[in-house]
Amino acid sequence: MTRFERAFGILLALADGRTVTATALAGRFEVSVRTIYRDVEMLSATGVPVYAERGAAGGYRLLEGYFLPPVAFTREEAVAGLLALALARGLSVPPFPAALEAAERKLVAALPARLRPLLAETRRLIGFERAAADIFHPEPDPPDGADGAAGHAVEIFLKGALDRTRVRLAYRSPYRDGPPAEVDAEPQGLLWDRDLWYLIGRRVDVGGGRPAHRFWRADRVAAIAPTTLRFAAEGGFDVRRHLGRAWLGAAMAAWADRSPVVVRMRADQAARLRRDWMYRFARFAPDGDGVRMTWGEVDPGKALELVRWLGPGAELLSPPAWRALLREEAAAMAAAHG
Numbered sequence: 213m214t215r216f217e218r219a220f221g222i223l224l225a226l227a228d229g230r231t232v233t234a235t236a237l238a239g240r241f242e243v244s245v246r247t248i249y250r251d252v253e254m255l256s257a258t259g260v261p262v263y264a265e266r267g268a269a270g271g272y273r274l275l276e277g278y279f280l281p282p283v284a285f286t287r288e289e290a291v292a293g294l295l296a297l298a299l300a301r302g303l304s305v306p307p308f309p310a311a312l313e314a315a316e317r318k319l320v321a322a323l324p325a326r327l328r329p330l331l332a333e334t335r336r337l338i339g340f341e342r343a344a345a346d347i348f349h350p351e352p353d354p355p356d357g358a359d360g361a362a363g364h365a366v367e368i369f370l371k372g373a374l375d376r377t378r379v380r381l382a383y384r385s386p387y388r389d390g391p392p393a394e395v396d397a398e399p400q401g402l403l404w405d406r407d408l409w410y411l412i413g414r415r416v417d418v419g420g421g422r423p424a425h426r427f428w429r430a431d432r433v434a435a436i437a438p439t440t441l442r443f444a445a446e447g448g449f450d451v452r453r454h455l456g457r458a459w460l461g462a463a464m465a466a467w468a469d470r471s472p473v474v475v476r477m478r479a480d481q482a483a484r485l486r487r488d489w490m491y492r493f494a495r496f497a498p499d500g501d502g503v504r505m506t507w508g509e510v511d512p513g514k515a516l517e518l519v520r521w522l523g524p525g526a527e528l529l530s531p532p533a534w535r536a537l538l539r540e541e542a543a544a545m546a547a548a549h550g
Contacts, residue, residue: 213241219251226262226274233271290327293319294334302340304407305362305430307370343407348518349490362409362430366402368438369411369430373399376445378416381436383428387510392434398443400425401451403459406489410459412451416443427459457489464493467508473515473534474506478525491518504529512537 213221218241225232225240234248241248252272255262261275285293297316300306320331365381372379379399382392397413404410409430477485482503485491494507502525509515512534519528519538528535 215251215254218243219255222248222251222255222262222272223260223274226272229274231265231271231273237272285323285327287327287330290319290323290330291334294331295338298334298338299340302342303404304342305366305409307363307366307402307409309363346406346489348488348521349514361433365411365430365433365436366409368436369399369413370402372397372438373401373413376442378439378441378443379413379436380439381411381428382434384432384434386432395428396439397426397428398446400446400449403427403451403454405457412454412459414446425454425459427463457493460490461493464490464508465495468495468506469508471508471510472506472530473509474504474528474530475515475519475522476502476504476527476529477522478502481522481525516541 221241222237225237234245234252237248238245252262252264263273263275265271265273294316297312297319301309301312306312316331320328323330368379369381371377379397381395381397383395384392396416397411398416399411399413401412402409403412411428411430411433412425413428414424415426476499479502482496482505485494485505486496491505491507494505497504497506515528515534516538519526528538
């Protein structure tokens with residue numbers, strides 16, 4: 213790597229406004245710390261506003277608001293950018309749809325003339341399907357305008373996360389009667405899962421120490437408004453820690469404690485359910501030559517539907533009232549097939 217290439221790499225490393233130590237830069241480019249010092253001095257001498265922050269959390273930082281010169285895209289880089297925009301546009305609730313269109317226009321305008329037909333080519337050659345329906349956990353059809361409301365919630369929440377300002381939202385929970393709950397939140401990030409946006413933040417109206425992260429589905433936000441109240445940045449937050457649906461594990465465990473449903477089944481049936489996006493977070497325990505599965509549910513119809521789908525080898529053990537419902541249903545089916 214030439215000195216020019218390394219200097220450009222340092223600019224890219226500092227482009228997001230973070231403070232990066234010379235040691236971290238040296239490790240990234242596999243050179244000595246002294247070499248990084250000389251590279252930064254060269255950048256400063258050419259007028260690039262790189263500043264050194266002193267102290268334990270110090271390092272190098274690029275002046276806020278400084279823009280890099282235009283970047284030359286290779287064909288592959290241009291395709292990757294266009295694909296990312298196409299994927300975002302294909303979401304049922306794309307974030308900042310007007311900004312997405314503007315970004316695409318600017319990207320295409322910045323491309324050399326020979327690469328501009330790539331936009332039409334990517335739209336013609338590559339498609340993105342939306343998430344398929346989940347037959348185990350079907351969602352009711354959203355009311356008219358729900359996508360637009362969810363998109364508005366995502367935009368306000370994301371702006372709050374970027375500006376570190378609180379938001380006030382009214383949230384409709386399907387598990388609680390009454391009007392939407394009023395919540396003051398410190399936005400932290402967003403998560404897209406199964407064609408739905410989840411807003412991740414902390415409630416500020418909960419006493420007793422710093423509250424844990426909460427998840428709010430954007431399509432269940434009845435109203436949302438920004439505020440001018442700032443909050444301190446949470447340095448340790450990283451949405452990647454919630455990927456793999458790690459966020460769902462704790463919720464499922466708490467639900468199983470509140471409203472437990474228990475089914476005994478064969479080992480092969482349990483192995484199949486462990487692959488489901490939701491049921492894999494149930495509790496599975498050995499039970500003789502089978503497996504006992506415990507999860508949380510308040511709708512007997514969903515539990516009975518699962519047992520029917522599993523078929524022979526599955527037995528609903530609890531709740532007793534649901535077991536009686538299944539017995540009556542099985543008797544009716546047996547009579548119909550007698």
